[in-house]
Amino acid sequence: xxxxxxxxxxxxxxxxxxxxxxxxxxxxxxxxxxxxxxxxxxxxxxxxxxxxxxxxxxxxxxxxxxxxxxxxxxxxxxxxxxxxxxxxxxxxxxxxxxxxxxxxxxxxxxxxxxxxxxxxxxxxxxxxxxxxxxxxxxxxxxxxxxxxxxxxxxxxxxxxxxxxxxxxxxxxxxxxxxxxxxxxxxxxxxxxxxxxxxxxxxxxxxxxxxxxxxxxxxxxxxxxxxxxxxxxxxxxxxxxxxxxxxxxxxxxxxxxxxxxxxxxxxxxxxxxxxxxxxxxxxxxxxxxxxxxxxxxxxxxxxxxxxxxxxxxxxxxxxxxxxxxxxxxxxxxxxxxxxxxxxxxxxxxxxxxxxxxxxxxxxxxxxxxxxxxxxxxxxxxxxxxxxxxxxxxxxxxxxxxxxxxxxxxxxxxx
Amino acid sequence: xxxxxxxxxxxxxxxxxxxxxxxxxxxxxxxxxxxxxxxxxxxxxxxxxxxxxxxxxxxxxxxxxxxxxxxxxxxxxxxxxxxxxxxxxxxxxxxxxxxxxxxxxxxxxxxxxxxxxxxxxxxxxxxxxxxxxxxxxxxxxxxxxxxxxxxxxxxxxxxxxxxxxxxxxxxxxxxxxxxxxxxxxxxxxxxxxxxxxxxxxxxxxxxxxxxxxxxxxxxxxxxxxxxxxxxxxxxxxxxxxxxxxxxxxxxxxxxxxxxxxxxxxxxxxxxxxxxxxxxxxxxxxxxxxxxxxxxxxxxxxxxxxxxxxxxxxxxxxxxxxxxxxxxxxxxxxx
Numbered sequence: 001x002x003x004x005x006x007x008x009x010x011x012x013x014x015x016x017x018x019x020x021x022x023x024x025x026x027x028x029x030x031x032x033x034x035x036x037x038x039x040x041x042x043x044x045x046x047x048x049x050x051x052x053x054x055x056x057x058x059x060x061x062x063x064x065x066x067x068x069x070x071x072x073x074x075x076x077x078x079x080x081x082x083x084x085x086x087x088x089x090x091x092x093x094x095x096x097x098x099x100x101x102x103x104x105x106x107x108x109x110x111x112x113x114x115x116x117x118x119x120x121x122x123x124x125x126x127x128x129x130x131x132x133x134x135x136x137x138x139x140x141x142x143x144x145x146x147x148x149x150x151x152x153x154x155x156x157x158x159x160x161x162x163x164x165x166x167x168x169x170x171x172x173x174x175x176x177x178x179x180x181x182x183x184x185x186x187x188x189x190x191x192x193x194x195x196x197x198x199x200x201x202x203x204x205x206x207x208x209x210x211x212x213x214x215x216x217x218x219x220x221x222x223x224x225x226x227x228x229x230x231x232x233x234x235x236x237x238x239x240x241x242x243x244x245x246x247x248x249x250x251x252x253x254x255x256x257x258x259x260x261x262x263x264x265x266x267x268x269x270x271x272x273x274x275x276x277x278x279x280x281x282x283x284x285x286x287x288x289x290x291x292x293x294x295x296x297x298x299x300x301x302x303x304x305x306x307x308x309x310x311x312x313x314x315x316x317x318x319x320x321x322x323x324x325x326x327x328x329x330x331x332x333x334x335x336x337x338x339x340x341x342x343x344x345x346x347x348x349x350x351x352x353x354x355x356x357x358x359x360x361x362x363x364x365x366x367x368x369x370x371x372x373x374x375x376x377x378x379x380x381x382x383x384x385x386x387x388x389x390x391x392x393x394x395x396x397x398x399x400x401x402x403x404x405x406x407x408x409x410x411x412x413x
Numbered sequence: 414x415x416x417x418x419x420x421x422x423x424x425x426x427x428x429x430x431x432x433x434x435x436x437x438x439x440x441x442x443x444x445x446x447x448x449x450x451x452x453x454x455x456x457x458x459x460x461x462x463x464x465x466x467x468x469x470x471x472x473x474x475x476x477x478x479x480x481x482x483x484x485x486x487x488x489x490x491x492x493x494x495x496x497x498x499x500x501x502x503x504x505x506x507x508x509x510x511x512x513x514x515x516x517x518x519x520x521x522x523x524x525x526x527x528x529x530x531x532x533x534x535x536x537x538x539x540x541x542x543x544x545x546x547x548x549x550x551x552x553x554x555x556x557x558x559x560x561x562x563x564x565x566x567x568x569x570x571x572x573x574x575x576x577x578x579x580x581x582x583x584x585x586x587x588x589x590x591x592x593x594x595x596x597x598x599x600x601x602x603x604x605x606x607x608x609x610x611x612x613x614x615x616x617x618x619x620x621x622x623x624x625x626x627x628x629x630x631x632x633x634x635x636x637x638x639x640x641x642x643x644x645x646x647x648x649x650x651x652x653x654x655x656x657x658x659x660x661x662x663x664x665x666x667x668x669x670x671x672x673x674x675x676x677x678x679x680x681x682x683x684x685x686x687x688x689x690x691x692x693x694x695x696x697x698x699x700x701x702x703x704x705x706x707x708x709x710x711x712x713x714x715x716x717x718x719x720x721x722x723x724x725x726x727x728x729x730x731x732x733x734x735x736x737x738x739x740x741x742x743x744x745x746x747x
Binding site for chain 1: 428430431434525527615
């Protein structure tokens with residue numbers, strides 16, 4: 001199948017191939033969404049999708065998606081400051097963790113907030129962990145799936161980076177007493193702290209920072225952290241001793257690629273790993289940004305074996321906004337998440353959301369494409385699909401970065 | 414694939430799929446007797462929203478040029494295969510044409526398409542077209558025949574059936590049959606004859622060439638459950654349904670079919686069915702066209718509560734009892 005290179009890609013027509021669009025909801029006109037989507041099964045039987053906003057004024061939105069054809073906003077909260085963004089969230093049972101990042105270092109509030117969402121209409125704050133500091137913008141991304149630990153990319157009051165762009169590192173927070181979150185471990189790439197006795201790493205041309213992004217931990221290997229470090233590539237970490245994380249292996253594609261490694265998802269049963277880049281430059285100035293498939297039979301020696309094919313960059317780069325890889329469905333280890341080591345769902349900004357069959361991991365094949373028209377109110381003239389989540393029913397949730405809000409879809413393949 | 418990167422979550426036949434065609438491009442094969450109004454049906458279909466994005470492959474032989482012009486005007490892309498009949502001369506033409514469609518689309522030389530309709534000449538035996546998709550792995554990975562639709566006209570259909578073995582073959586192999594030109598003659602007698610030849614196919618009437626577009630687009634897998642009766646013999650052709658009440662052991666089924674193919678491959682005109690296979694969660698769709706078989710596909714789930722295996726055989730000179738006996742013999746030895 002080569003729908004990826006069809007002329008529709010060239011002429012800018014919307015594409016819905018082998019997906020079925022169920023609904024779109026612009027979330028009350030606040031449809032600029034970040035990279036946190038989680039699905040809660042509420043005690044009253046409703047299914048609530050919790051979605052983080054890309055930027056202020058909104059914090060997060062809870063959407064009743066029990067009927068994915070008719071998503072209904074049940075709650076939408078505001079941020080206390082316009083210099084904040086929430087960007088990332090996760091849900092475990094009836095507890096939601098939300099990441100707060102500020103525009104500048106030194107601003108407040110920046111940190112981690114836990115909410116009791118047992119009554120979805122009334123999220124109740126349980127705790128706030130202050131991560132602000134003279135050199136900190138707070139928390140960019142978090143992972144919270146087991147109800148016990150939050151793994152996150154965060155700055156800290158007591159951390160001084162060797163370069164201002166390197167302010168966020170890996171922190172593990174024990175939330176077993178949810179009202180009293182406490183840090184139990186941290187790790188940063190050697191050379192990125194001012195106190196390190198190691199030379200700081202060389203800057204990449206785009207210089208997005210040597211800082212943590214995704215911090216994925218799965219129960220199949222509870223002693224492993226799959227840590228992406230933006231311009232620093234990705235690390236497989238041993239976190240058996242949470243207080244003392246150790247590097248098992250490191251893989252990077254940059255240089256010659258342009259940095260910003262984003263997410264690593266191990267496919268345990270298949271000895272494979274997916275690693276994504278994020279495109280952060282408009283007009284594909286940082287092309288190529290890809291989903292990589294790695295042979296992970298030996299976690300100490302990761303070997304890239306293929307990438308998920310994208311349409312020609314020339315067909316997309318001038319449509320508006322970004323074009324290239326970003327988030328993928330991460331097989332989140334919660335009961336409400338779709339699990340597959342055969343299918344990969346990824347968002348590509350103006351390249352939409354695409355599904356790949358990796359039955360043969362040497363030849364990923366695009367099997368479904370969703371490139372909706374530019375949503376009303378977008379400043380960039382094209383859709384910018386930012387994040388994707390698939391629930392255990394197979395319902396797909398994908399969000400636009402600026403105005404389109406939430407799209408719900410079904411697989412049709 | 415070897416055991417390298419294998420997955421316990423994949424089935425015996427690879428990734429389980431929502432539907433038989435998976436992510437492949439759907440193909441509708443439109444056959445019909447000479448003058449049965451295939452082109453009119455096609456034109457009406459292309460004018461509907463469902464017909465948008467259809468590439469049409471027309472087999473020129475025996476068709477009036479005016480038909481091609483009409484089709485060309487309304488299809489997103491029309492490819493004419495000249496110099497003969499699809500069934501005998503131009504099978505490689507069909508392969509090349511379909512391959513070129515994909516290449517041209519990928520290059521941006523032709524508009525995008527989401528479906529292919531292959532209109533055969535009235536003289537064509539449709540089975541080689543099915544064989545093409547079963548033998549050519551590249552095509553089989555890209556395209557999937559969702560519907561085989563045969564048009565028969567009320568005015569001359571009975572005569573045509575009586576004198577043309579190709580026409581009978583078209584009727585027998587069809588997933589669906591549409592009777593045209595009922596404004597000229599009553600189609601009742603023809604419908605009865607067609608029902609006798611192919612009791613599994615649904616029969617619709619098109620008035621002025623108008624047919625529900627879904628009859629050309631909706632896959633027929635579910636309707637195949639309707640196969641119940643034994644077809645009337647014609648040209649030594651029989652159709653029958655084998656059902657199995659308990660889950661089938663795949664090696665037994667595979668070995669039985671291998672034996673049948675080895676001995677009588679050319680006489681297995683079409684074999685298609687749902688199997689409950691031991692160890693598989695969804696039904697396994699199997700298909701054979703003479704000695705060829707595209708890879709089986711396991712679906713995510715059964716379409717209804719009927720969990721029994723059912724396989725339709727359309728054979729020439731092979732009786733149901735013989736096939737049953739072979740299955741029983743292999744089962745007994747396995």
